[in-house]
Amino acid sequence: MRSALNLARQGLGRTAPNPTVGCVIIKDNHVVGRGCTAISGRPHAETIALDMAGEQAKGATVYVTLEPCAHEGKTPPCANALIKAGVKKVFVAIKDTDSRVSGRGIEMLQEAGVEVEVGLLEKEAYELNKGFFLRHSKNRPFISLKTATTSNGKIADAQGQSKWITGELARARAHLIRAQHDAIAVGVNTVLVDNPSLTTRLDGVEHRSKIIVFDKNKRLMGNERIFDNDPIVITNPDLHEAMAELTSLGITRLLVEGGARLVSAFLKENLYDQFYWFKAPKVMADDGLDAIAHFNIEDIEQETSLVHQETIQLNEDVLNIYQPPIVIPVVTA
16 A cells, blocks of 8 residues: 555646545555556546556455545546456545545445455545545645745845745755646736746656736736746635635645745635745845745744644755644533
């Protein structure tokens, strides 16, 4: 199952609105088939793995990171494909919360005499496809925030000049993070000041995230570089409603890159799942622009109750990864 999860991880940011799924087929203690959801979401992982296994799938054991689909869409149900292949047993990491499946795939397998076990590495499978599950439970995508600052929390000098705060390795890591998200969001000020392309530029990786621009006052001219890639312009100032709008468009993983006001707005609403903070060993003058509007570097971690998850050294730069505070429900008598 860990191998299946690693396969699925390759599809992060590339399969929306479908989840990214991994499948491994074992026969006589050997891997005879493996697959992950293809780019754009089809074919499904089970189909690819079964095609690889061929006749060896009969009597085999299958490990799949999400319940096999049970509905007829653009492709036949994967549950049916497993049944027709004659597999003996299926380990499912986690049930599908899509109303078209939601246990029906497991039922179909069991009714056909296939042994099914559910829950192997369930937590890891949930975290991998959290954006897919959040679409159904919270009507929003998985949300990552990202910023790159000097050691004193500045993203640009007083004139707004900010190019290359971090080094080459940190920038490559930032592009890898882009590649793992369906969409990249920025505020209108970032577009008007920096005129970015917001493309993924990483050797060996071909990926184009959708571009989202928050422009509640409709200040975009239409000739900015982002318009080469058909951006989605959000004018709704309510972030929760905006997230629901993006969910309806099939976005499951959103990376919010800036600017300071937009990242700050998501932080204040506690509307995020992961926060990537790159720090370079540089100092800018106090009149430089703060990375997080309305917060300073000394109080942001305390005031937002960020939970530190990991520190990654990237040559001279550091990437700190945070999660939102854990909310413990109050139980009343």
